[in-house]
Amino acid sequence: MSFRDEIQRHLRGEIAWNVPLANRTSLRVGGSADALLRPEDAEDLRVALAICRDHGVPVSFLGGGANTLLSDEGVEGVVVRLPVFAEEAEWDEKGATFTLGAGAPIARIPQLMRKHGLVGGEFLAGIPGTIGGATAMNAGTREGEFVRVVSAVELVSAEGARWFERDELDWTYRRCHLPEGGMVTRVRIRLRRADEEGLERSRAAMEADLGYRKRTQPLHLPASGSVFTNPPGDFAGRLIEAAGLKGRARGGARISPMHANWIVNEGGATASDVRHLVELAQGEVQARFGILLVPELRLLGRWQPWKT
Numbered sequence: 224m225s226f227r228d229e230i231q232r233h234l235r236g237e238i239a240w241n242v243p244l245a246n247r248t249s250l251r252v253g254g255s256a257d258a259l260l261r262p263e264d265a266e267d268l269r270v271a272l273a274i275c276r277d278h279g280v281p282v283s284f285l286g287g288g289a290n291t292l293l294s295d296e297g298v299e300g301v302v303v304r305l306p307v308f309a310e311e312a313e314w315d316e317k318g319a320t321f322t323l324g325a326g327a328p329i330a331r332i333p334q335l336m337r338k339h340g341l342v343g344g345e346f347l348a349g350i351p352g353t354i355g356g357a358t359a360m361n362a363g364t365r366e367g368e369f370v371r372v373v374s375a376v377e378l379v380s381a382e383g384a385r386w387f388e389r390d391e392l393d394w395t396y397r398r399c400h401l402p403e404g405g406m407v408t409r410v411r412i413r414l415r416r417a418d419e420e421g422l423e424r425s426r427a428a429m430e431a432d433l434g435y436r437k438r439t440q441p442l443h444l445p446a447s448g449s450v451f452t453n454p455p456g457d458f459a460g461r462l463i464e465a466a467g468l469k470g471r472a473r474g475g476a477r478i479s480p481m482h483a484n485w486i487v488n489e490g491g492a493t494a495s496d497v498r499h500l501v502e503l504a505q506g507e508v509q510a511r512f513g514i515l516l517v518p519e520l521r522l523l524g525r526w527q528p529w530k531t
C-alpha cells in the first residue's frame with residue numbers, strides 16, 4: 224500500500240498535502256511541506272510516526288515556528304504540528320503541577336500564574352511559541368530557562384510514549400537534547416504559591432520584562448527573536464554591531480537597526496535572504512573577533528546545515 228493510502232486509512236487526525244508553511248513561522252518566509260499532519264492524540268501520533276518510519280518518509284516537528292527558518296525549497300516528507308491537548312492540574316500545599324499539551328502556547332504559563340496566584344515562570348512572559356518548542360529550545364532569558372519550571376516531559380516516537388523526569392534529559396543553554404525521533408507531546412510544569420508580596424514582585428517582573436521587550440526589540444515586524452546564542456562572556460548583538468552590520472539588508476530581510484541579533488522581514492524577504500545575513504554576520508564576526516557565532520535559529524526543510 225502506498226504511504227498516502229496507509230496514512231489516510233489509519234490516521235484519526237488530519238493530513239494535508241503540499242501545504243505552504245511561511246505563515247506558520249514568525250519570520251513569514253519559506254516554502255511548502257509535502258505534508259502537514261495533525262494527530263488527534265499521542266497514540267495517533269505514534270501510529271503516524273511508525274507509518275512514516277516504515278515507508279522511509281522523513282518527519283520534522285513544528286511548534287509555533289517562532290524559532291524556525293523554513294527553506295524556500297520547502298520540506299521533504301511530513302511536518303507534524305500538534306493541536307492543543309487537554310490540560311490537567313494537581314494541587315498541593317506548596318503549589319500546582321500543570322500537565323500542558325506541547326501544542327499549547329508558552330503564554331499559557333504566565334496566564335495560569337496570574338489566574339491562580341502562582342509564581343516561578345516570570346521569565347517566560349513575552350516569549351512566543353509553544354510548550355513543545357520551549358522544551359526543545361530550553362527557551363528563556365537571562366532571568367531563567369524553561370527547564371526551571373519543568374518537572375517531566377512526555378515524548379512520543381514510533382516505538383511508543385514515555386514520560387521522562389526532568390533530570391533524565393540533557394538541558395543546556397537554549398537546547399534540550401531530546402532522543403532522536405521523539406516528539407514532545409505533554410509537559411508537566413511546576414509553579415509555586417506565593418504571599419501577596421511575592422505575587423506583586425512576580426507581576427512587576429513580568430511587566431518590566433514586557434516593557435523592556437517593547438523598548439529594545441523590533442516587535443512590529445516578522446522576526447524570530449535572537450538569531451544567535453550569546454558566546455560565553457559576550458553578546459552576539461554587540462559583536463554584530465561592532466562588525467558594522469547593524470541595519471545591513473538583503474532583499475526584504477534586514478539585521479535590525481534596533482537589535483543587531485535580530486533579523487526582520489521588512490516585506491517580501493526570502494529564507495535565502497535571511498540565511499545570507501546569518502552567514503554574513505557569522506563570517507564578519509569570525510574574521511574580526513575570531514568568534515564563531517552559533518545560530519539559535521533552527522533550520523527546517525531542504526537546507527545544508529549551519530556552519531557550527
Ligand SMILES: Cc1cc2nc3c(=O)[nH]c(=O)nc-3n(C[C@H](O)[C@H](O)[C@H](O)COP(=O)(O)OP(=O)(O)OC[C@H]3O[C@@H](n4cnc5c(N)ncnc54)[C@H](O)[C@@H]3O)c2cc1C
Pocket residue numbers: 249283284285286287288289290291305325326349350351352353354355356357358359360361362363364401405406407408442446447448449521
Ligand atoms: C518576538 C520573539 C521574541 C522571542 N524571544 C525569545 C526569548 O526571549 N527567549 C527565547 O529563548 N526565545 C525567544 N524567541 C524564540 C522562540 O520564541 C523560542 O525559541 C520558542 O521556544 C520557540 O517555540 P516554537 O513552538 O515556536 O518552536 P518552533 O520554532 O516551532 O521550533 C523550534 C525547534 O523546536 C522543535 N520543536 C517544536 N515543537 C516540538 C515538539 N513538540 N517536540 C519536539 N521538538 C519540537 C522544532 O523541531 C525546532 O527544532 C523569540 C521569538 C520571537 C519571534
